[in-house]
Amino acid sequence: MLKSLRFGMMGFLLLCLAGSLSAQSGPRSYFMIGLGAQFDLAQLGGTITKDGLDSRNPQLSSTGQPTGSLQKAIYSENTLISLKRTTGGAVGAKTNGAMVGGNVNVGYEKEGIFGINSLFWRINVNYTTKIAGGDTSSTVMGYKWLDQEWHYTAWTVPTYLGIKLYNAANDTAVYVGAGVNYFQGWWGVSGTINNPGLQTFAPGLLGPGGSLLSDAPNPGIHKENVRFGASGIGLNWLVGAQTKITDKGHLFFELETILSAGMGVGGVQSIGGASALAPWVAYPVVIGGQTYRVGYKIEI
Template sequence: MSKKMYKALLILLLSVFFGQNLYAENRLMFGFGLLFDPNSLGSTIIKDGLDSGAVKTDAQGNYAGQQKVFIAENKLQALENMTGGVFNVKRGGAMTAGTFSTGFEGDIGNNLFFRAGFNYTTKISGGDTKANFLGFTWYDVTWNYHSTVIPVYFGPKFDFKDGEGNTIGGIYIGMGLHWYKAQWGVKGTNNGTALHGITNGLTRDLPVTSDAHDPGLVYDDVVFRASGTGFNWVVGAQSKMGPGYLFLEVETLVSLGMGNGATKTTAGWSALSPYPAYPVTVAGNYYKFGYKLAL
């Protein structure tokens, strides 16, 4: 999506707004919401993991496949089950992000509306995995996510009125464009070197532990950032309360960029790359509630 198209839509909305009847209702809105599995990293965290660029060997030094930069939580749980808790895992699952939103909304005639908003999203839970062997933590990984989005909308609204003709609520559907700036990152430890050392190499031949990274990844940290534009739409309902409206809505964003990062350790260079690149996105469904104050 080109920046020129985004600017054109914004100019159109502002032009429509300033050309409207001064008595049309305008609203200042603020709200909160949730985004489940931001950047679609949940499958990597829970069931897939991620292969390393480094190979693994068994206790005899024979090639045994690729090591793992990130070991899936279901495999770590299976390891705990097989060993009766000698290997222990604490699973955080996929990330969940919280969103704060604010914006300005106005009516265009009786059946149309426009909106310009601001959304800030950050991780509030999940994305933390730890595994230990008899109390020694050899795997400790934390994922994070943040984004800022400026969406604009235009679309129809349908008001509900009481017997006296007063608006008591309504539903609305809007489409538009957005600009975003987002980042996700991962940091922590995957120390196969130490694990294999304290077990005298036995863990090189065990399922899951043979995936542990050697040379050990210790306190490495990489962040991927991107910005751009995309499409969006919103479907919502609102109900009159005091001088404004309570609202519930689902906001959907569609956009994707490529983020460039930099690993901090030589082990990270062999695991990913000195300068890895991965997708960064704000895409998804944002489930939101809040209040619109009539101005």
């Protein structure tokens, strides 16, 4: 094990030396700004598309007796699509999949750490919010009985210590880095599942005891808007490449991974939501993930 550790340390020193020999003539500082995309925000894609969320209340038969199955608090999109195909479109479904986020990034970067030009440190501020997905609705013969919309917003402040390896012309580099971050963010879901409307629309066919949508929440969920937030410290790393395109400007591409999560507690706002879940609900909040980014660095 000690032999492997020695080889690892020697390899790291050789990388640092190679980067130092091929790097620019002196350390530089940059102001940077970037735009990126993050997929499956809050890791809720599975809940939105295939899992949904069970209610704590049992399904009821036409006589009001529990059937042994649970009602739904959140309907998954594959369930609604299946109903649409099964009923020939009588039950309609509008699905948009998991949430996709847009990311704005600004930061400062300094090369030349510990006297080695190829080493750098960086601090960034990232803002991410939903720009697509996370919107589901359903109709029965044109009557909208379900409308669910998911939301996400997060701030992260990642710091990095990393290494850059420049090409022979000293204008292009690949780099890796790792560090820690502060995070703060939330996700939420809002909407309505109108079970009383279903029963009025087609009594005996829809809703509790009916052949369709017998797992609709009862009482119905009306204008719910629950949010779960978390903050704390997490880990992060990135890989990227940059190339000089002007005298002091550099275009960069990178993949940033931020690992951060906490437990959030949200208060429901509807009687149906409180009945299906609880007046106060605890749920994991995953902030971060993988962000694909393109941006511009300028030497300062």
